[in-house]
Amino acid sequence: xxxxxxxxxxxxVPEGENLVLNCSFTDSAIxxxxxxxxxxxxxxxxxxxxxxxxxxxxxxxxxxxxxxxxGRSTLYIAASQPGDSATYxxxxxxxxxxxxxNFGKGTSLLVTP
Amino acid sequence: EAQVTQNPxxxxxxxxxxxxxxxxxxxxxxxMSWYRQDPGLGLRQIYYSMNVExxxxxxxxxxxxxxxxxxxxxxxxxxxxxxxxTSLYFCASSPRDRPYNEQFFGPxxxxxxx
Numbered sequence: 465x466x467x468x469x470x471x472x473x474x475x476x477v478p479e480g481e482n483l484v485l486n487c488s489f490t491d492s493a494i495x496x497x498x499x500x501x502x503x504x505x506x507x508x509x510x511x512x513x514x515x516x517x518x519x520x521x522x523x524x525x526x527x528x529x530x531x532x533x534x535g536r537s538t539l540y541i542a543a544s545q546p547g548d549s550a551t552y553x554x555x556x557x558x559x560x561x562x563x564x565x566n567f568g569k570g571t572s573l574l575v576t577p
Numbered sequence: 578e579a580q581v582t583q584n585p586x587x588x589x590x591x592x593x594x595x596x597x598x599x600x601x602x603x604x605x606x607x608x609m610s611w612y613r614q615d616p617g618l619g620l621r622q623i624y625y626s627m628n629v630e631x632x633x634x635x636x637x638x639x640x641x642x643x644x645x646x647x648x649x650x651x652x653x654x655x656x657x658x659x660x661x662x663t664s665l666y667f668c669a670s671s672p673r674d675r676p677y678n679e680q681f682f683g684p685x686x687x688x689x690x691x
Contacts, residue, residue, distance in 0.1 A: 507684040
């Protein structure tokens with residue numbers, strides 16, 4: 465079964481620190497990978513979408529990289545702020561799973577002032 | 578504004594009382610799907626639809642029904658809800674013309690079955 469794993473499950477950092485969230489997946493045959501943000505009890509906000517042919521995508525203080533051959537993606541957050549506190553979800557669209565997204569369980573991030 | 582909407586946003590009901598959660602998108606997307614999110618299990622796909630009148634099971638379809646009579650709407654039906662269907666539900670949509678498209682999610686529906 466194709467799986468998506470996110471490490472760590474939880475992370476606490478002081479404000480201003482740069483940080484990296486990790487996502488790994490079991491099959492390198494993917495269409496794309498999406499990073500989402502979820503605030504407690506709320507919906508999913510799409511942050512970045514990386515196609516299988518791309519190596520990275522950037523949006524503001526966020527940078528997502530993709531290494532398809534090793535089955536890994538990282539989300540880099542620069543100069544973290546308390547407003548970045550949320551759960552970050554990685555979702556992979558595998559080539560043989562149609563349009564379904566396979567989600568990791570998320571990394572819960574707390575940025576302390 | 579391009580969006581996916583869900584109603585209701587919050588629902589408390591009792592075991593066995595049929596309910597419908599509506600999902601609507603205004604982006605003319607062919608593909609729509611339903612996910613449920615549970616603590617420790619993440620998001621799992623319930624059902625999906627590739628186009629009008631075309632639906633198929635996802636990973637956890639038991640206890641749910643769907644229909645796709647119009648392109649913009651994809652309701653989720655619980656004929657006889659049970660407490661194990663207490664969850665946070667998300668509807669999503671995506672264009673189908675290319676397999677690389679981003680998926681857009683609704684705001685979620687929190688369902689509690691007593």
